[in-house]
Amino acid sequence: MRILKTNCIAVAALALAVAAPATAQTREVVIGTPGFTNIGGLEIISKGFEAETGIKVTLRNGGMDDVVKMALDGSVDAVFLPADLMDEATAKGAITTGTRKHIGRSYQGLAVMKGAKVPDISTKEKFIAALKSANKVLHSRCNGTPGGPGCTRTAYMLSSLFDLPEMAGVKHAPSPYGEGGDALARGEGDMAVQNISQILKWDNLVVAGPIPEEYGRYLDAVAAxxxxxxxxxxxxxFIAYATQPGTFSIWYSRGVDPRKGAQ
Structure with a gap:
Protein backbone atom coordinates (compact mmCIF):
# COMPACT_ATOMS: atom_id res chain seq x y z
CA MET A 1 0.00 0.00 0.00
CA ARG A 2 2.86 2.33 0.84
CA ILE A 3 4.54 1.62 -2.51
CA LEU A 4 1.25 2.18 -4.32
CA LYS A 5 0.78 5.48 -2.53
CA THR A 6 4.31 6.57 -3.44
CA ASN A 7 3.74 5.64 -7.08
CA CYS A 8 0.49 7.59 -7.13
CA ILE A 9 2.28 10.65 -5.80
CA ALA A 10 4.99 10.26 -8.44
CA VAL A 11 2.43 9.94 -11.24
CA ALA A 12 0.54 12.98 -9.97
CA ALA A 13 3.76 14.98 -9.80
CA LEU A 14 4.65 13.93 -13.36
CA ALA A 15 1.21 14.94 -14.59
CA LEU A 16 1.59 18.36 -13.01
CA ALA A 17 5.06 18.73 -14.50
CA VAL A 18 3.72 17.91 -17.96
CA ALA A 19 0.59 20.03 -17.60
CA ALA A 20 2.33 23.14 -16.29
CA PRO A 21 4.25 23.98 -19.49
CA ALA A 22 1.14 23.32 -21.59
CA THR A 23 -0.82 25.80 -19.52
CA ALA A 24 1.98 28.33 -19.75
CA GLN A 25 2.06 27.93 -23.53
CA THR A 26 -1.68 28.40 -24.05
CA ARG A 27 -2.08 31.13 -26.65
CA GLU A 28 -4.83 33.72 -26.82
CA VAL A 29 -5.78 36.34 -29.39
CA VAL A 30 -7.86 39.33 -28.25
CA ILE A 31 -10.17 40.97 -30.78
CA GLY A 32 -11.75 44.42 -30.46
CA THR A 33 -15.13 44.62 -32.18
CA PRO A 34 -18.30 46.71 -32.19
CA GLY A 35 -21.64 44.93 -32.11
CA PHE A 36 -22.30 44.97 -35.84
CA THR A 37 -19.28 42.76 -36.63
CA ASN A 38 -19.47 40.76 -33.41
CA ILE A 39 -23.03 39.52 -33.96
CA GLY A 40 -22.46 39.97 -37.70
CA GLY A 41 -20.15 36.96 -37.87
CA LEU A 42 -17.30 37.02 -35.37
CA GLU A 43 -19.20 35.10 -32.69
CA ILE A 44 -19.39 32.14 -35.07
CA ILE A 45 -16.04 32.58 -36.83
CA SER A 46 -14.12 32.80 -33.55
CA LYS A 47 -15.40 29.37 -32.50
CA GLY A 48 -14.21 27.86 -35.76
CA PHE A 49 -10.80 29.49 -35.33
CA GLU A 50 -10.47 28.07 -31.82
CA ALA A 51 -11.47 24.58 -32.96
CA GLU A 52 -9.01 24.55 -35.86
CA THR A 53 -6.01 26.22 -34.22
CA GLY A 54 -6.36 25.58 -30.49
CA ILE A 55 -5.82 29.31 -29.92
CA LYS A 56 -8.28 30.92 -27.52
CA VAL A 57 -10.24 33.89 -28.89
CA THR A 58 -11.46 36.65 -26.59
CA LEU A 59 -13.93 39.03 -28.24
CA ARG A 60 -13.81 42.40 -26.53
CA ASN A 61 -17.08 44.00 -27.54
CA GLY A 62 -17.66 47.75 -27.27
CA GLY A 63 -18.96 50.85 -28.96
CA MET A 64 -17.15 52.05 -32.06
CA ASP A 65 -15.30 54.76 -30.14
CA ASP A 66 -14.27 52.14 -27.58
CA VAL A 67 -12.78 49.97 -30.32
CA VAL A 68 -10.90 52.96 -31.75
CA LYS A 69 -9.35 53.43 -28.29
CA MET A 70 -8.36 49.75 -28.28
CA ALA A 71 -6.60 50.34 -31.59
CA LEU A 72 -4.81 53.40 -30.24
CA ASP A 73 -3.59 51.80 -27.01
CA GLY A 74 -2.84 48.37 -28.49
CA SER A 75 -4.83 46.53 -25.83
CA VAL A 76 -6.11 44.06 -28.45
CA ASP A 77 -4.43 42.06 -31.21
CA ALA A 78 -6.86 42.97 -34.00
CA VAL A 79 -9.69 45.45 -34.46
CA PHE A 80 -12.81 45.44 -36.63
CA LEU A 81 -14.19 48.90 -37.46
CA PRO A 82 -16.09 50.94 -40.05
CA ALA A 83 -13.67 51.95 -42.81
CA ASP A 84 -13.73 55.67 -42.02
CA LEU A 85 -12.90 55.10 -38.34
CA MET A 86 -10.07 52.78 -39.37
CA ASP A 87 -8.83 55.61 -41.61
CA GLU A 88 -8.74 57.90 -38.57
CA ALA A 89 -6.86 55.34 -36.47
CA THR A 90 -4.40 54.81 -39.32
CA ALA A 91 -3.78 58.56 -39.62
CA LYS A 92 -2.79 58.56 -35.94
CA GLY A 93 -0.23 55.81 -36.52
CA ALA A 94 -2.27 53.22 -34.62
CA ILE A 95 -2.44 50.58 -37.38
CA THR A 96 0.34 48.30 -38.61
CA THR A 97 1.02 48.93 -42.30
CA GLY A 98 -0.19 46.20 -44.64
CA THR A 99 -2.54 44.49 -42.18
CA ARG A 100 -5.82 46.14 -43.19
CA LYS A 101 -8.32 43.74 -44.77
CA HIS A 102 -11.77 44.18 -46.29
CA ILE A 103 -14.67 42.52 -44.43
CA GLY A 104 -17.86 43.66 -46.15
CA ARG A 105 -20.91 45.89 -46.05
CA SER A 106 -23.15 45.51 -43.00
CA TYR A 107 -26.72 46.46 -43.81
CA GLN A 108 -29.49 47.91 -41.72
CA GLY A 109 -32.84 46.41 -42.57
CA LEU A 110 -36.55 46.20 -41.92
CA ALA A 111 -37.96 43.65 -39.49
CA VAL A 112 -41.49 42.32 -39.07
CA MET A 113 -42.98 39.85 -36.62
CA LYS A 114 -42.79 36.20 -37.60
CA GLY A 115 -46.10 35.22 -39.16
CA ALA A 116 -46.85 38.73 -40.42
CA LYS A 117 -46.88 39.55 -44.13
CA VAL A 118 -43.33 40.24 -45.30
CA PRO A 119 -43.37 43.39 -47.47
CA ASP A 120 -41.39 43.86 -50.66
CA ILE A 121 -38.87 46.66 -49.98
CA SER A 122 -36.63 46.09 -52.99
CA THR A 123 -36.96 49.71 -54.19
CA LYS A 124 -37.17 53.08 -52.44
CA GLU A 125 -40.80 53.45 -53.48
CA LYS A 126 -41.77 50.03 -52.14
CA PHE A 127 -39.82 50.63 -48.93
CA ILE A 128 -41.62 53.92 -48.29
CA ALA A 129 -44.99 52.34 -49.07
CA ALA A 130 -44.28 49.51 -46.62
CA LEU A 131 -43.38 51.94 -43.84
CA LYS A 132 -46.50 54.03 -44.45
CA SER A 133 -48.68 50.93 -44.22
CA ALA A 134 -47.60 50.30 -40.61
CA ASN A 135 -49.32 51.59 -37.49
CA LYS A 136 -45.93 51.99 -35.81
CA VAL A 137 -42.37 51.61 -37.06
CA LEU A 138 -39.83 51.33 -34.26
CA HIS A 139 -36.25 52.56 -34.37
CA SER A 140 -33.31 53.32 -32.09
CA ARG A 141 -33.56 56.21 -29.66
CA CYS A 142 -31.22 59.13 -30.28
CA ASN A 143 -30.75 61.67 -27.49
CA GLY A 144 -28.12 64.36 -27.75
CA THR A 145 -25.25 64.83 -30.17
CA PRO A 146 -24.92 62.15 -32.88
CA GLY A 147 -22.04 59.88 -31.95
CA GLY A 148 -22.31 60.82 -28.28
CA PRO A 149 -23.28 58.57 -25.37
CA GLY A 150 -27.02 59.14 -25.88
CA CYS A 151 -26.96 58.75 -29.64
CA THR A 152 -24.64 56.17 -31.12
CA ARG A 153 -23.64 56.35 -34.74
CA THR A 154 -25.99 53.51 -35.68
CA ALA A 155 -28.85 54.98 -33.65
CA TYR A 156 -28.49 58.27 -35.50
CA MET A 157 -28.43 56.56 -38.90
CA LEU A 158 -31.70 54.82 -38.09
CA SER A 159 -33.59 57.60 -36.30
CA SER A 160 -32.59 60.29 -38.81
CA LEU A 161 -34.07 58.20 -41.62
CA PHE A 162 -37.48 59.47 -40.55
CA ASP A 163 -36.40 63.11 -40.88
CA LEU A 164 -36.27 62.75 -44.66
CA PRO A 165 -39.07 64.55 -46.55
CA GLU A 166 -40.36 61.38 -48.19
CA MET A 167 -40.92 59.82 -44.76
CA ALA A 168 -43.63 62.35 -43.88
CA GLY A 169 -46.71 60.43 -42.84
CA VAL A 170 -44.81 57.41 -41.52
CA LYS A 171 -45.95 56.63 -37.97
CA HIS A 172 -42.76 55.89 -36.07
CA ALA A 173 -41.42 55.91 -32.51
CA PRO A 174 -38.12 55.36 -30.70
CA SER A 175 -37.71 52.10 -28.84
CA PRO A 176 -37.85 52.34 -25.04
CA TYR A 177 -35.34 49.47 -24.94
CA GLY A 178 -32.57 50.99 -27.03
CA GLU A 179 -33.08 49.37 -30.44
CA GLY A 180 -36.13 49.01 -32.64
CA GLY A 181 -36.03 45.24 -32.81
CA ASP A 182 -35.98 44.99 -29.02
CA ALA A 183 -39.38 46.70 -28.86
CA LEU A 184 -40.82 44.91 -31.89
CA ALA A 185 -39.92 41.53 -30.40
CA ARG A 186 -42.09 42.51 -27.43
CA GLY A 187 -45.02 43.21 -29.75
CA GLU A 188 -44.93 46.99 -29.37
CA GLY A 189 -45.17 47.83 -33.07
CA ASP A 190 -45.61 46.45 -36.58
CA MET A 191 -42.13 46.96 -38.02
CA ALA A 192 -38.65 48.02 -36.96
CA VAL A 193 -35.50 49.29 -38.64
CA GLN A 194 -32.27 47.97 -37.20
CA ASN A 195 -28.94 46.48 -38.16
CA ILE A 196 -29.73 43.11 -39.74
CA SER A 197 -27.27 41.24 -37.55
CA GLN A 198 -29.11 42.59 -34.49
CA ILE A 199 -32.52 41.61 -35.86
CA LEU A 200 -31.38 38.01 -36.24
CA LYS A 201 -30.88 37.58 -32.51
CA TRP A 202 -34.68 37.46 -32.10
CA ASP A 203 -36.44 34.17 -32.89
CA ASN A 204 -39.80 35.88 -33.40
CA LEU A 205 -38.61 38.46 -35.95
CA VAL A 206 -38.09 38.15 -39.70
CA VAL A 207 -35.85 40.30 -41.90
CA ALA A 208 -37.89 41.72 -44.79
CA GLY A 209 -34.69 42.90 -46.46
CA PRO A 210 -32.02 45.58 -46.32
CA ILE A 211 -32.95 49.26 -46.43
CA PRO A 212 -32.51 50.29 -50.10
CA GLU A 213 -28.87 51.12 -50.69
CA GLU A 214 -29.62 54.64 -51.94
CA TYR A 215 -30.32 55.67 -48.35
CA GLY A 216 -26.77 54.81 -47.27
CA ARG A 217 -27.91 52.99 -44.14
CA TYR A 218 -24.98 50.59 -43.92
CA LEU A 219 -21.49 50.31 -42.45
CA ASP A 220 -18.44 49.15 -44.41
CA ALA A 221 -16.35 46.95 -42.15
CA VAL A 222 -12.59 46.42 -42.29
CA ALA A 223 -10.08 44.76 -39.96
CA ALA A 224 -6.47 45.50 -39.06
CA PHE A 238 -7.15 35.65 -37.02
CA ILE A 239 -7.91 38.29 -39.67
CA ALA A 240 -6.69 35.93 -42.41
CA TYR A 241 -9.02 33.25 -41.07
CA ALA A 242 -11.99 35.64 -40.79
CA THR A 243 -11.56 36.86 -44.37
CA GLN A 244 -10.97 33.54 -46.13
CA PRO A 245 -13.52 32.52 -48.80
CA GLY A 246 -14.94 29.83 -46.52
CA THR A 247 -16.38 32.44 -44.15
CA PHE A 248 -18.46 34.16 -46.87
CA SER A 249 -21.66 32.31 -46.00
CA ILE A 250 -21.28 33.14 -42.30
CA TRP A 251 -20.92 36.88 -42.88
CA TYR A 252 -23.64 36.90 -45.53
CA SER A 253 -26.12 35.04 -43.33
CA ARG A 254 -25.65 37.74 -40.67
CA GLY A 255 -26.35 40.71 -42.95
CA VAL A 256 -22.76 41.43 -44.04
CA ASP A 257 -21.98 41.21 -47.77
CA PRO A 258 -18.25 40.55 -48.36
CA ARG A 259 -18.69 41.42 -52.05
CA LYS A 260 -19.39 45.06 -51.22
CA GLY A 261 -17.97 47.87 -49.14
CA ALA A 262 -14.81 49.93 -48.81
CA GLN A 263 -11.39 48.32 -48.76
Missing part, protein backbone atom coordinates in the same frame (compact mmCIF):
# COMPACT_ATOMS: atom_id res chain seq x y z
CA UNK A 225 -3.75 44.92 -36.47
CA UNK A 226 -2.90 47.76 -34.05
CA UNK A 227 0.72 48.88 -34.21
CA UNK A 228 1.03 48.49 -30.42
CA UNK A 229 -0.60 45.04 -30.28
CA UNK A 230 1.29 42.53 -28.14
CA UNK A 231 0.60 39.57 -30.44
CA UNK A 232 0.58 40.93 -33.97
CA UNK A 233 1.22 37.51 -35.51
CA UNK A 234 -1.94 36.13 -33.88
CA UNK A 235 -3.91 39.20 -34.93
CA UNK A 236 -2.85 38.70 -38.55
CA UNK A 237 -3.65 35.00 -38.34
Missing amino acids: VPSKAAHQDLGKQ
